[in-house]
Amino acid sequence: MRIPLSPDAYPHILTRVKEAGFTVFESVDYDMNIIGERNPHGEPDRFDDWIHVCFLEGGSWQWHAYKCTTDAGLYYLRNGNTAILIHNRQYRGAYMLGLHRGQYEALVQRGNEVCVWRDRNADNVHDYGQNEECGYFGINIHRASRIVASQSVDQYSAGCQVIQDPDEYAHFIALCKLQPQHTGYDKFSYTLLMGE
Numbered sequence: 496m497r498i499p500l501s502p503d504a505y506p507h508i509l510t511r512v513k514e515a516g517f518t519v520f521e522s523v524d525y526d527m528n529i530i531g532e533r534n535p536h537g538e539p540d541r542f543d544d545w546i547h548v549c550f551l552e553g554g555s556w557q558w559h560a561y562k563c564t565t566d567a568g569l570y571y572l573r574n575g576n577t578a579i580l581i582h583n584r585q586y587r588g589a590y591m592l593g594l595h596r597g598q599y600e601a602l603v604q605r606g607n608e609v610c611v612w613r614d615r616n617a618d619n620v621h622d623y624g625q626n627e628e629c630g631y632f633g634i635n636i637h638r639a640s641r642i643v644a645s646q647s648v649d650q651y652s653a654g655c656q657v658i659q660d661p662d663e664y665a666h667f668i669a670l671c672k673l674q675p676q677h678t679g680y681d682k683f684s685y686t687l688l689m690g691e
Contacts, residue, residue, distance in 0.1 A: 496663070498558040506549045506558040508532070517585040517686050524551045525677040527670065529590075529602075529636070531656055531687040533565045533582050539619055540569045540648045542659035544690075546636070548670050561667055562659045565687060566621050567614075568648035575617040578654030580634055581610045581627065582689045588682040590636065592671060600668050601637035606682045609634050611654060636685065638664035656685075 500506065508530055509519050520526040532545040544565040549558045567577045588606040595601035611634065613626035636656045639645035644660040651657050658664040675681045 496560050498560055500556055500558055502555045504556060506547075506556055508547045508558070509549055509556075511688060511691075512585075512686055515583060515585075515686075515688060518587070518684070520684070521551060523678055524553065525673045526550060526680065527674045527683060529671075529683060529685050531563070531565045531580075531582075531685065532690045533687065535690050537566060537621070539566070539572060539621060542639075542645070542648065542657075546656060546658060546667070548667065550670070550673075559666070559670065561663045564648045564652055564657050564659075566648075567652050567654050568650060569619060570650045571653040572614065572619055572621070573617050575615050577614040577621075578611040578632055578634065579614055579621055579623065580654060580656065580687055581612055582623075582687045584610060585684060585686040586610075587684045590683040590685055591681055592668075592675070592683075595635050595637040599637075599641070601635050602671060602683055602685075603635045604631060604633055656687075 528549040530547040534543045537543045542562050542564050546561045546563045571577045586609045590602040591605040593603035608629045610629040614622045638658050639651040
């Protein structure tokens, strides 16, 4: 979904990134700012979060947003030791274009480490703030179903950031490809914020 902006407008989500003390990439066109926004009142198995993509094009800001989940589905919550990507962090240079599970294009964790909380009690609730680990866990940014907009997260996320609609996901990947094509930068940073 494209969010309309006047030519001189600045995306509010980028103001929030700056207020959180993180970097906004704004020196060249097509340097992608990818921001996850976790719903503070989110429910397990729901696509109730957002991924925002903001970038300069011809000196004007472009802003797109996609419904997603930033949390694991109930299938994995019930099994315990579930990875939850830690919010209010910026994961600089953590992602590159590649194949999710060797099957389709995604942003895959091939750069720097990311940090997760491990939810170990299998109580169907996402527990934040405990059992922090940093490393390479395959916390990718990918889609759910390849055919329809999925209504339930289920097994689509074991901790990955997952876009709900396959058509919107295709648009997201097309935007990501603009970065290496125009800037030569092949690594992507991801900022995950807790929503307001």
